[in-house]
Amino acid sequence: MDKLVRRNWIGLALGLAASALVQAGVVSVNLPGETAMLKPGPGLEVAQANCLICHSVDYIYMQPPLTEAQWRGVVMKMKKVMGAPIPDGDVDSVVRYLVWQNGRKE
Numbered sequence: 001m002d003k004l005v006r007r008n009w010i011g012l013a014l015g016l017a018a019s020a021l022v023q024a025g026v027v028s029v030n031l032p033g034e035t036a037m038l039k040p041g042p043g044l045e046v047a048q049a050n051c052l053i054c055h056s057v058d059y060i061y062m063q064p065p066l067t068e069a070q071w072r073g074v075v076m077k078m079k080k081v082m083g084a085p086i087p088d089g090d091v092d093s094v095v096r097y098l099v100w101q102n103g104r105k106e
Ligand code: HEC
Pocket: 001, 003, 004, 047, 050, 051, 052, 053, 054, 055, 059, 060, 063, 074, 075, 077, 078, 082, 083, 084, 085, 086, 094, 098
C-alpha cells in the first residue's frame, strides 16, 4: 500500500510540474497516459466498485490477455492476499467482466 500511495503522489507531483511548465510555455511534456477509466461492459459497476480501491485500472490493462481461470486467480489473490473486500457473490461478475475486457480462450 505505502509503495502504491507514494507512487501516486509522485505521479501527481510530476503531473503538476509538467502542467506548470507547459503553462509557462517552456516545454511540453508528454507523460505516458494512464488509462483513467475502466471500459464500459457488462459487470463494469462491480469491477469499478471492487478493483479501483487500491490501484489504477492500469493493473488490469497492463496484463497480457488472461484466461478465465487466470483472472479468477487474480481476483482471489486480490481478495485473499491483498484484502480486497469483494463480496463472494460479486466474484463471478468481476471475473466475467475482466475476461470480456482483457481475456483469451483457454
Ligand atoms: C485491497 C487493495 C486491492 C484491491 C481492492 C484490488 N487490488 Fe489488485 N493489487 C493490489 C496490490 C497491493 C497489488 C500489487 C501491487 C504492486 O506489486 O505494486 C495488486 C496488483 C494487481 C494486479 C497485477 C498483477 C498481480 O497479480 O500482482 C492486477 C492484475 C490486479 N491487482 C487486479 C485487480 C483486480 C481485477 C481487482 C478487483 C477484483 C483488484 N486488483 C483489487 C491491491 C488491491
